[in-house]
Amino acid sequence: MTDKKPLKARYHHGDLRTSLIQTASSMLKDHGVENLSLRKLADQVGVSRTAPYHHFKDKNELLCAIAEQGFSHWKLQMEELFENPDLNEEQKLRAFIHGYITYAAQNPEMYDLMFGRTIWKQNSATDSLKDIAYPTFQFQVKMTRDWQHKGLLPARLDTLRLSQVTWGTIHGIARLLIDGIYADAGHIDEMCETALRMFVIHNQQIG
Amino acid sequence: MTDKKPLKARYHHGDLRTSLIQTASSMLKDHGVENLSLRKLADQVGVSRTAPYHHFKDKNELLCAIAEQGFSHWKLQMEELFENPDLNEEQKLRAFIHGYITYAAQNPEMYDLMFGRTIWKQNSATDSLKDIAYPTFQFQVKMTRDWQHKGLLPARLDTLRLSQVTWGTIHGIARLLIDGIYADAGHIDEMCETALRMFVIHNQQIG
DNA sequence: TCATAGATCTTGACAGCGTCAACATCTTAC
DNA sequence: GTAAGATGTTGACGCTGTCAAGATCTATGA
Incomplete structure (x- = not known):
C-alpha cells in the first residue's frame, strides 16, 4: 500500500x-x-x-532513438501521400516535394537530426536506426525509378545518380531553409514548383 | 635586451x-x-x-572569423574560375558545379561552418562575416541571371527562385556528401554531370 | 623623460556538461 | 523466499565556455 x-x-x-x-x-x-x-x-x-x-549507452544512442521515432513518423506521412488514390503521378511528385520540404520546415531540429551530420558524419548511427533509415534512403531511389518508368523523370539518366541529384535538390532547399541561410519560409511553394519544373520538363522533351 | x-x-x-x-x-x-x-x-x-x-568576444566570434577566411579563399577560387577565358559558358557552369562540390568535399568542416547552421541558424553571424557572406550568396543569383540571359538556364523561370533551386541542388549534394549520408565521394563527377543535365536541358527546349 | 592610460595576457573561479564507479532499491524467476 | 538482475541514486572526474581581478607590457602626451 x-x-x-x-x-x-x-x-x-x-x-x-x-x-x-x-x-x-x-x-x-x-x-x-x-x-x-x-x-x-x-x-x-x-x-x-x-x-x-x-x-542508453550514451547521448548518441539517445539521439539515434529520437531520430528513429522521427523516421517512423516521416515514413507514415510519406506513405499516406503515396497511397492517396486521388492524385496522379505528377501530383504525387509535387506533393512529395512539397511534403518533404514542409516537414523539414516544420520540424527543423528533428530533420537535422535525421538527415544531418550529428549522427551520420562519424558513422555513429545505431544498427537500430540504420534499419529504419537506410530503407528510407533507398525509398528515394525506388521512387525515382518509378517516376522514370512512368515518364515523369528522364529515363536515360542513371537512376542512382538521378535520385541523388533530385534528393540533393529538395534536401538542399530544406537545409537552406532550416539553417537560416534562406530564412524566408514564405516562398516554399514557389521554390517547390520551380524544382518540380526543373525535374519534370525533361519528360516533355523525351516523352 | x-x-x-x-x-x-x-x-x-x-x-x-x-x-x-x-x-x-x-x-x-x-x-x-x-x-x-x-x-x-x-x-x-x-x-x-x-x-x-x-x-574575440566569445567562441562564436572566433568561428565567424574563421568562416570569413573561408569565404575569402572560396571567393578567390570561384573568381579564378569565372575569369578563365578558355572556357565557354556551359563549361563554366560545369566547372562551377564541380568546383563547388569539390571544395565542399575537400574542406568539409570549413564548408559546414560557412554554409551550416552553427553560425546562421540563430542569426549569430558577425557583421563582418555578413559583409563577405551576403555578397557571396547574391553572387549565386547574379550568375543565375547571367546564365539565363545567355540561354543556358531557362529564362522563363523567376531568377531568384531558380537560383535558390540550383544552389539548393549543389548545396544539397555537397551536404549529402560531407555529412556522410552519401559517403561515396567517388561519384562526384557523375553527380555533377547529372545535375548539369538537369539544369541545362531546359535550354535546348526553349532556346 | 616619464607617468599613466589602455591593450594585452595571467590566474582563479564558477556552473554546466557527459560519463564512470560504487552503492541502493525494486522486480522477477527459480 | 531468496538470489540475480534490472533499474535508480550519489559522488567524482575532467572537460568546456566564460567572467572577474590582477599582472605586465606598449604607447601617448605632458
Whole structure:
C-alpha cells in the first residue's frame, strides 16, 4: 500500500526509456539540439542524472532513438501521400516535394537530426536506426525509378545518380531553409514548383 | 635586451588574433568543430586559456572569423574560375558545379561552418562575416541571371527562385556528401554531370 | 623623460556538461 | 523466499565556455 505513492515518488519510473525519448523529442523541438542535455532531460523527467544510462549507452544512442521515432513518423506521412488514390503521378511528385520540404520546415531540429551530420558524419548511427533509415534512403531511389518508368523523370539518366541529384535538390532547399541561410519560409511553394519544373520538363522533351 | 627572449616566452604574443585564426582553422580541418575548444586552441598557440577573449568576444566570434577566411579563399577560387577565358559558358557552369562540390568535399568542416547552421541558424553571424557572406550568396543569383540571359538556364523561370533551386541542388549534394549520408565521394563527377543535365536541358527546349 | 592610460595576457573561479564507479532499491524467476 | 538482475541514486572526474581581478607590457602626451 505504502509503496503505491504518487507516481513521481516511486523508485522505479515504470517506462523511463519511452519517457526519455518523448521528453527529449519535445525539448529538442522547443530548444534545439544544442540545448538538449542529458542532465536537463533527466531533471525534467524527474529522475537522477545517470538514470538514462541504464537505457542508453550514451547521448548518441539517445539521439539515434529520437531520430528513429522521427523516421517512423516521416515514413507514415510519406506513405499516406503515396497511397492517396486521388492524385496522379505528377501530383504525387509535387506533393512529395512539397511534403518533404514542409516537414523539414516544420520540424527543423528533428530533420537535422535525421538527415544531418550529428549522427551520420562519424558513422555513429545505431544498427537500430540504420534499419529504419537506410530503407528510407533507398525509398528515394525506388521512387525515382518509378517516376522514370512512368515518364515523369528522364529515363536515360542513371537512376542512382538521378535520385541523388533530385534528393540533393529538395534536401538542399530544406537545409537552406532550416539553417537560416534562406530564412524566408514564405516562398516554399514557389521554390517547390520551380524544382518540380526543373525535374519534370525533361519528360516533355523525351516523352 | 633581456625582454627579447625567444618568441614563445614573451608576455605579449605579437599577433595573437591572426595566430588564433590560423591555428583554429587548422584544428578545425583536422579534428572537426566538435573537437575545437578555445582551451585547446589557446594551449596550442602557447597562451593562457582566456587570452583569446581579448580578441574575440566569445567562441562564436572566433568561428565567424574563421568562416570569413573561408569565404575569402572560396571567393578567390570561384573568381579564378569565372575569369578563365578558355572556357565557354556551359563549361563554366560545369566547372562551377564541380568546383563547388569539390571544395565542399575537400574542406568539409570549413564548408559546414560557412554554409551550416552553427553560425546562421540563430542569426549569430558577425557583421563582418555578413559583409563577405551576403555578397557571396547574391553572387549565386547574379550568375543565375547571367546564365539565363545567355540561354543556358531557362529564362522563363523567376531568377531568384531558380537560383535558390540550383544552389539548393549543389548545396544539397555537397551536404549529402560531407555529412556522410552519401559517403561515396567517388561519384562526384557523375553527380555533377547529372545535375548539369538537369539544369541545362531546359535550354535546348526553349532556346 | 616619464607617468599613466589602455591593450594585452595571467590566474582563479564558477556552473554546466557527459560519463564512470560504487552503492541502493525494486522486480522477477527459480 | 531468496538470489540475480534490472533499474535508480550519489559522488567524482575532467572537460568546456566564460567572467572577474590582477599582472605586465606598449604607447601617448605632458
